[in-house]
Amino acid sequence: METKDILQAAIQAGKAIMEVYDSPQSEWQVESKADNSPLTLADRRSHEIISEALKKSPYLMISEEGKIRKYAERNHHRHVWIVDPLDGTKEFIKRNGEFTVNIALVEDGLPIFGVIYAPALHILYYGNARDGAFKCEVNPETGEWGEPQELPLARRKKGDKLRVVASRSHLSPETKAYIDRLKEAHGEVELVSAGSSLKICMVAEGSADVYPRLAPTMEWDTAAGQAIALAAGCQVVEAETEQPVRYNKEDLLNPFFIVKGSSLNKG
Secondary structure, three states, X not given: OOHHHHHHHHHHHHHHHHHHHOOOHHHOOOEEOOOOOEEOHHHHHHHHHHHHHHXXXXXXXXXXXXXXXXXXXXXXXXXXXXXXXXXOHHHHHHOOOOOEEEEEEEEXXXXXXXXXXXXXXXXXXXXXXXOEEEEXXXXXXXXXXXXXXXXXXXXXXXXXXXXEEEEOOOOOHHHHHHHHHHHHHHOOXXXXXXXXXXXXXXXXXXXXXXXXXXXXXXXXXXXXXXXHHHHOOOEEEEOOOOOEOOOOOOOOEOOOEEEEOOOOOOO
């Protein structure tokens, strides 16, 4: 499959999400999953569109809303798609627009291509190691995307405050402690917030310098963002080991991790 096919799949999924988003909330069909996280009609419709598009690919798909195959089977696949049809369902329910469609291709445990589309914001991010990372605006009526801008769009300059992005919905005590350590090392820091995988995109584009996620996430929450961040010259590393976060593991729960911007990724 070509890059444009995956971008189109993400945009079509985003269009389906917005059709639900713009309808009365009573029609959203909100349910609670086994882990008490919410599931809506938008999640299901997005999953169906992406699943249909990826049938053209020979690779296995791991989706938050799909049936997860046993590790004994997944482990034999060098390439897998990792998909979150609607990342930030809580943000969707809050109607703040900060939710995304995430599609990533993983090779030997590492993400090599990623697409993140924020349909309420009409913003598309995508990237791979060969070509780099990009951001563009999408026309929601036609589904066409505009001229891509290469990431990062900005870099931290000497004397600038360190910008730390943190979750609106999840700020753990460990994250607060990490931010305190950054203050000790860098002086005053500026805190910025965002929902869903947009936090990783902020580091990739240079509007934030570091994103500590010292709280639970799943592989589908981060794979696409990690691919884009890596393509933009950033790092996404385990908080304890400083090793790259890996995917298609037996346990799909991520370790705590840090996203370091291109100006910090040697530190």
